Amino acid sequence: MKVLLLTGLGALFFAYYWADSFDPASLQGARVLLTGASAGVGEELAYHCAHLGSHLVLTARTEAFLQKVVGNCRKLGAPKVFFIAADTVPEVPERVVQFALDKLGGLDYLVLNHLGAAPAGTRAHSAPGTSWLMQVNFLSYVQLTLLALPSLTDSQGSLVVVSSLLGRVPTSFSSPYSAAKFALDSFFGSLQRELHVQDVNVAITICVLGLQDRASAKEGVRQDQGQEPGVVGGHPAPATVHTKHCCPRGVTRTKTGLGPKAALAVIRGGATRVSYVFYPWCFHVLCLLRAWLPHPRAWFIRQELNVTATAAA
Numbered sequence: 014m015k016v017l018l019l020t021g022l023g024a025l026f027f028a029y030y031w032a033d034s035f036d037p038a039s040l041q042g043a044r045v046l047l048t049g050a051s052a053g054v055g056e057e058l059a060y061h062c063a064h065l066g067s068h069l070v071l072t073a074r075t076e077a078f079l080q081k082v083v084g085n086c087r088k089l090g091a092p093k094v095f096f097i098a099a100d101t102v103p104e105v106p107e108r109v110v111q112f113a114l115d116k117l118g119g120l121d122y123l124v125l126n127h128l129g130a131a132p133a134g135t136r137a138h139s140a141p142g143t144s145w146l147m148q149v150n151f152l153s154y155v156q157l158t159l160l161a162l163p164s165l166t167d168s169q170g171s172l173v174v175v176s177s178l179l180g181r182v183p184t185s186f187s188s189p190y191s192a193a194k195f196a197l198d199s200f201f202g203s204l205q206r207e208l209h210v211q212d213v214n215v216a217i218t219i220c221v222l223g224l225q226d227r228a229s230a231k232e233g234v235r236q237d238q239g240q241e242p243g244v245v246g247g248h249p250a251p252a253t254v255h256t257k258h259c260c261p262r263g264v265t266r267t268k269t270g271l272g273p274k275a276a277l278a279v280i281r282g283g284a285t286r287v288s289y290v291f292y293p294w295c296f297h298v299l300c301l302l303r304a305w306l307p308h309p310r311a312w313f314i315r316q317e318l319n320v321t322a323t324a325a326a
């Protein structure tokens with residue numbers, strides 16, 4: 014009896030995670046506005062959409078990197094691809110949304126993915142740094158959403174929000190980032206329910222992605238503690254932003270801690286209109302068990318991130 018019960022539960026578990034209703038053709042001709050498209054996860058998202066035949070408007074601040082991504086998208090077969098170089102702060106995102114509506118004639122997907130850093134000379138943990146990061150990583154998402162919602166409502170489209178495990182499980186040395194991601198989770202979780210109650214057929218998919226690579230995490234902590242960037246644990250830190258490496262399909266990608274598989278999970282989630290995507294899937298279990306998990310010991314964190322206790326320093 015117990016064996017049968019466990020087998021049944023196991024089957025349900027696997028069915029839940031691996032049931033695949035994704036139809037790649039659904040992305041063909043879809044009108045997509047994608048933020049943070051010049052590097053990392055956003056760049057990978059752009060290549061998947063291009064490959065699947067979507068019509069794209071890509072945005073980020075650095076024109077040169079956007080041009081490179083646009084070129085690669087064309088090579089991958091994107092029928093229409095445009096870019097607009099814009100900073101979400103202090104510029105209002107109106108210009109970006111209006112550009113996308115003008116170029117594409119409407120929107121089927123808004124993919125919010127950009128990730129800003131505190132301005133040079135500002136400590137992320139300071140009040141001005143935190144305020145800036147909340148503006149870039151949370152408020153601009155809200156502004157873009159409110160501007161695009163009428164068009165998404167017309168098309169019965171989808172809103173895809175790229176978030177992080179740190180928006181579900183807080184950890185040390187990430188308070189401004191975590192705060193913005195928790196805010197995204199609450200805002201878009203609430204909006205999901207609101208649209209449902211109002212019978213508005215716009216799907217919202219919140220994507221909880223796993224941690225970046227350890228070296229980048231260490232580098233972030235080091236810089237946040239006011240130490241010289243560029244050296245992690247006695248070794249040169251890898252540049253995670255705008256570092257090029259070759260990929261199998263012959264386009265040059267910007268390196269990221271998460272690869273094309275994470276981006277594909279985001280695309281699948283958006284296309285199948287699920288409420289949440291967890292990548293890797295095991296982080297769903299971690300989020301569910303969060304309340305019962307003990308806090309990692311401080312000494313473990315110090316070892317892992319190569320930091321010293323302030324009192325001992």
Ligand SMILES: NC(=O)c1ccc[n+]([C@@H]2O[C@H](COP(=O)([O-])OP(=O)(O)OC[C@H]3O[C@@H](n4cnc5c(N)ncnc54)[C@H](OP(=O)(O)O)[C@@H]3O)[C@@H](O)[C@H]2O)c1
Pocket residue numbers: 048049050051052053054055072073074075076078099100101102125126127128129130149175176177178222223224225226253254269270271
């Ligand atoms: N990589 C990971 O391991 C990981 C893990 C968990 C979650 N995530 C999530 O995945 C998303 C993408 O992360 P990523 O690692 O790919 O980031 P990334 O490599 O640092 O790329 C960030 C993107 O945002 C753009 N951007 C930065 N500041 C901006 C601003 N003020 N206005 C407009 N665009 C701006 C950047 O281009 P410009 O600099 O040219 O503007 C770039 O295109 C984020 O939401 C992040 O929280 C990533």
